[in-house]
Amino acid sequence: MTVTSQTPSAAVRAAAEGWRRASSSRARRTALAGWLFVLPGFAVYGLVMLYPAVQTVLLSLQDWTIVPGQESPWVGLANYAEALQDPVFLRSLVNAAAYTAFTVPLQVVIGLFLAVLLDGYLPGRVLFRVLFYLPVVSSWVVVSLLFRYIFASDDSLANSVVVNLLHLSGSNVAWFQQRWTAMLAIALLGTWKGIGWSMLIFLAALTAVPVELKEAAALDGAGAVRRFRYVSLPAIRSALSVVFILLFIGGFNVFISVQLMTGGGPSNATQVPLTYMYQQAFDFLDFSYGSAVSFILTGTVLALSALQYWWTRRREAL
Amino acid sequence: MRRTPRDRLLLALRYLFLGACAVVMVYPFAYMVSTSLKSRTYVLSDPTRLWPDEPTLDNYRQVLTAEHFPRYALNSALVAVASTMLIVLLSSMMAYAFSRLRFPGRRVLFALIVVGLTIPTMMLIIPQFLLARDLHLLNSLPGLVPFYVGTALAFNTFLLSGFFEQIPRELDEAMMIDGAGAWRRYWNLAMPLAKPALGTVVIFSFLGTWDEYAWAVTVLNDTDKRTLPIAIALFQGQHSTSWGLVFAASIIALVPVIAIYLTFQRYFVAGLTTGAVKS
Numbered sequence: 001m002t003v004t005s006q007t008p009s010a011a012v013r014a015a016a017e018g019w020r021r022a023s024s025s026r027a028r029r030t031a032l033a034g035w036l037f038v039l040p041g042f043a044v045y046g047l048v049m050l051y052p053a054v055q056t057v058l059l060s061l062q063d064w065t066i067v068p069g070q071e072s073p074w075v076g077l078a079n080y081a082e083a084l085q086d087p088v089f090l091r092s093l094v095n096a097a098a099y100t101a102f103t104v105p106l107q108v109v110i111g112l113f114l115a116v117l118l119d120g121y122l123p124g125r126v127l128f129r130v131l132f133y134l135p136v137v138s139s140w141v142v143v144s145l146l147f148r149y150i151f152a153s154d155d156s157l158a159n160s161v162v163v164n165l166l167h168l169s170g171s172n173v174a175w176f177q178q179r180w181t182a183m184l185a186i187a188l189l190g191t192w193k194g195i196g197w198s199m200l201i202f203l204a205a206l207t208a209v210p211v212e213l214k215e216a217a218a219l220d221g222a223g224a225v226r227r228f229r230y231v232s233l234p235a236i237r238s239a240l241s242v243v244f245i246l247l248f249i250g251g252f253n254v255f256i257s258v259q260l261m262t263g264g265g266p267s268n269a270t271q272v273p274l275t276y277m278y279q280q281a282f283d284f285l286d287f288s289y290g291s292a293v294s295f296i297l298t299g300t301v302l303a304l305s306a307l308q309y310w311w312t313r314r315r316e317a318l
Numbered sequence: 319m320r321r322t323p324r325d326r327l328l329l330a331l332r333y334l335f336l337g338a339c340a341v342v343m344v345y346p347f348a349y350m351v352s353t354s355l356k357s358r359t360y361v362l363s364d365p366t367r368l369w370p371d372e373p374t375l376d377n378y379r380q381v382l383t384a385e386h387f388p389r390y391a392l393n394s395a396l397v398a399v400a401s402t403m404l405i406v407l408l409s410s411m412m413a414y415a416f417s418r419l420r421f422p423g424r425r426v427l428f429a430l431i432v433v434g435l436t437i438p439t440m441m442l443i444i445p446q447f448l449l450a451r452d453l454h455l456l457n458s459l460p461g462l463v464p465f466y467v468g469t470a471l472a473f474n475t476f477l478l479s480g481f482f483e484q485i486p487r488e489l490d491e492a493m494m495i496d497g498a499g500a501w502r503r504y505w506n507l508a509m510p511l512a513k514p515a516l517g518t519v520v521i522f523s524f525l526g527t528w529d530e531y532a533w534a535v536t537v538l539n540d541t542d543k544r545t546l547p548i549a550i551a552l553f554q555g556q557h558s559t560s561w562g563l564v565f566a567a568s569i570i571a572l573v574p575v576i577a578i579y580l581t582f583q584r585y586f587v588a589g590l591t592t593g594a595v596k597s
Contacts, residue, residue: 027420033500034421041408041471042427048446048468049434055445114339117332130583131340134347137579139529141547142568145554146350149561157349192343224328253438256531260551274440281444282536290444298441 060292066285079292089293092264092271095183099272100251102187103194107247108240110191111198116228118199119206120214129203133196143193144260151175151185151261158185179269182262186270189257194250198243205239206232241312245305252301273297354378354565377566386542387549387567393459394546394571398527401466405523406516409471413478414504418490428479434472442469443536450537457539466527474519481515482508517585525575546571 060079062072083089114132118125135143151158153174162168176182209232217227255274258264264271264279273293281290348368355373381387415421416428446465447456455461485508493503509516531547538544544552550571554564 030419030500031421034415034419034424037411037415037419037500037504038421038427041412041475044408044464044468045431045434045471047449048465049437049442049472050430052442052445052449053437055448056442059445059448110339114336117336122329122332128336128340130580132343133579133583134576135343137525137575138347138572139531139547139575141529141531141551142572143346145550145564145568146346148554149353149565150346150349192346195343249438253440255440259532277440278443278532281447287444287448294441294444298438301438302436 056291056295059288060295062288064288064291066287072288075288079289080296082289083292083296088268088271089273089276091268092273092276093297095179095270096252096254096272098183099187099190099254100248102184103190104244104247104251106191107194107198108244110195111243112202112236112240114195114199115202115206116232118203119232120211129200132199135193136196136200138193140193140256141260143189144257147185147189147257148176148261153177176262176270177266182270186254186257186261189261190251190254194247198247201239201243202236205236209235241309245308248308249301249305252297350565351569354562354569356562377560377562378570380563381567381570386544389542390544390546390549391570393543394528397459397462397466397545398524400460401463401470401527402520402523404463404467405470405474406519408467409474409519410478410509410512410516411504412471412475413482414508416475417479417482418503418508419500431472431475435476439469440532443533446533447536456537457543459538459543459545461537462530462534462545465533466530470523470526474523478512478515478519481512485511514585517582521578521582521585524578528575 061074061076063075063078064072114128118128122128150156153159153172153176155172158175159172162173163171173181175185213231214227217231222230253274254272255278258270258272258275259278262270264275268276274297277290277293277297280286280293352368352370354377355375356370357372357374357376412431416424416431450456450461450465453461455464489507490503493507498506529547530545531551534545535548535551538548550564550567553567
């Protein structure tokens with residue numbers, strides 16, 4: 001056989017060659033497996049998310065016609081120019097900004113307050129955690145209808161609180177007939193539904209603070225407020241900025257509650273960008289204008305949250 | 319630590335605040351239950367009184383015997399179960415590949431997954447509608463599934479790949495020496511070890527698809543194809559004065575959600591923290 005006639009160095013070379021071939025074929029097999037593992041999921045993801053994301057931009061640059069096979073002319077930025085001069089769209093942005101300005105600070109502050117109260121030794125804390133989180137797991141459809149009933153114009157729960165209990169108004173309020181009372185009811189729902197979520201994230205971050213650290217601070221004579229300021233707060237700073245950014249994005253994307261409580265009315269007074277986009281597309285079949293509205297919204301919100309993220313990072317670096 | 323009177327006062331104050339907040343948070347639910355137990359004539363009597371004079375289960379009976387209601391619940395359940403199973407399988411396979419297998423294009427594909435985390439689903443509803451039309455998936459219950467799966471994959475793949483990264487590589491290598499291929503390492507090693515994270519994926523996926531409203535109401539037309547959230551929203555339109563009926567239907571839809579939440583609430587904490595605090 002040829003192997004016996006080989007010199008030792010040739011045998012080593014052959015072995016090394018064989019090993020390299022085996023390992024490169026193993027690498028090839030791993031690569032193939034990698035592709036096969038990713039392929040089915042990524043195909044669905046690409047089809048349902050990435051392709052429509054590109055399509056939104058393309059649609060917004062066209063004057064799209066619903067008739068299949070008919071050419072849709074390119075109109076450049078005309079849809080965007082129209083949106084920026086559309087008083088209803090601008091009002092919808094103001095409404096969403098007001099909703100965000102109301103709901104985000106309240107959710108952060110109350111959520112943090114509850115998390116601090118629940119942090120540490122407290123019999124029954126699981127019960128409280130579960131109760132505060134119930135609105136979060138409830139469906140938006142159910143709680144939107146519930147708040148519509150609570151804020152009904154007749155002798156509703158909200159009216160009996162406002163008229164009989166707080167004496168803020170002499171007669172029943174028609175909550176959904178005026179812009180700001182309607183937005184208030186919608187924002188109260190958003191706050192009530194979201195508090196449990198921010199509480200849970202803050203609670204998780206607070207639980208990660210070592211107990212020894214809090215006890216050491218207590219032994220040094222630090223009161224509850226100073227313990228919070230110097231021990232707990234630094235530990236939850238990153239959770240705080242994440243919660244803030246996610247709530248900010250969520251606030252501008254408010255949809256189902258507005259759709260089911262006012263439908264954007266009366267006469268577009270409570271329109272938010274997504275309800276307006278939805279109506280443009282599925283009531284008036286103006287898919288291109290709807291796409292421009294949704295792209296302006298997403299682009300603005302993402303840019304603003306990137307800015308917030310950059311700003312908090314920069315402050316941490318200082 | 320020794321409990322001083324001051325500590326005890328602090329504990330009492332904590333309970334006081336927490337109790338007050340709990341009342342505010344739970345009151346709307348109690349109000350909903352109370353309304354669902356009132357007969358039609360009593361619905362609008364004194365709204366602040368929680369316990370009705372003559373509680374009745376009549377509304378529940380009416381809902382459960384309503385023509386299509388059991389059908390709607392079944393529709394929602396089928397879509398939610400099918401979507402959840404596919405989300406768990408596909409996102410865990412992708413996550414395993416991204417965290418354990420070297421292949422060309424891995425970084426680019428993972429970056430594209432992360433991009434998906436930043437896109438709000440509602441932004442895509444118009445092109446998704448056109449896509450569903452072109453694929454003949456409008457007005458079809460099975461047609462909901464690929465859209466529910468596709469929109470959930472980015473978040474769950476991201477969550478699971480973070481979890482798979484924490485499994486020691488030595489375990490993988492030991493199995494590799496025994497000649498185990500990628501599939502066996504994924505299925506027999508990574509998946510059993512990832513049970514808590516998979517629990518989170520199951521819960522979020524199931525609740526998300528069971529409750530989904532915006533997409534379903536946009537693409538479904540036929541009466542017998544409706545899912546539970548659509549049925550409840552329309553119920554309110556049809557019976558605008560019978561809130562007792564609306565809330566009886568709502569509570570029936572909420573029961574499985576709350577049961578799942580109470581059973582798995584520990585996973586909620588685990589899933590949320592890996593998702594939010596780490597990033």
